[in-house]
Ligand code: DX5
């Protein structure tokens with residue numbers, strides 16, 4: 001049974017309290033919060049004040065996905081805003097080990113996200129130090145994009161790498177996940193499913209979460 005992390009990028013920003021209430025009373029495991037800077041990714045989403053307000057409206061862990069350059073500059077701020085997990089992108093961290101140490105020293109779970117073109121084996125010398133790998137199954141920056149099928153091979157490759165290294169790291173997948181394709185992802189090793197549009201734009205979001213949980 002996968003963990004399910006609804007992505008608030010697809011939520012109704014005018015009704016965040018209602019959206020949090022819906023998530024609180026659902027089977028969702030985490031809240032996934034996408035922070036974008038308009039530099040690393042070609043879009044700007046929301047930042048610290050929104051994370052802080054959402055955090056106060058839920059008891060579930062907040063999984064903060066930073067699609068920003070120089071994430072180390074903001075790690076303390078996101079901790080203060082209530083982030084439980086902080087995920088940084090491999091592509092913007094020349095000193096990734098330092099970023100990971102910083103996040104863990106601040107008392108958060110540390111995750112690394114990889115873009116669709118970044119091979120899983122690039123993580124081979126950091127994998128023992130992290131809690132979560134986030135495999136992007138779309139190019140980061142926007143919700144509602146089409147799932148990239150090659151992701152399936154990357155999930156398998158990551159599973160294999162974890163086995164070789166003998167470490168236990170959560171495999172999270174993000175982007176274009178639907179009720180139709182999620183089963184295959186779980187089957188090949190995905191442990192956390194992030195879903196935005198599939199959940200928030202469905203007629204019955206709680207039922208959709210339950211469906212994803214039952215895979
Ligand atoms: C994309 C974000 C995703 C996004 C997923 O850059 O990282 O979390 O919200 O949205 P859907 O599930 O609609 O593809």
Ligand code: ZN
Pocket residue numbers: 007032033034065174194
């Ligand atoms: Zn995300």
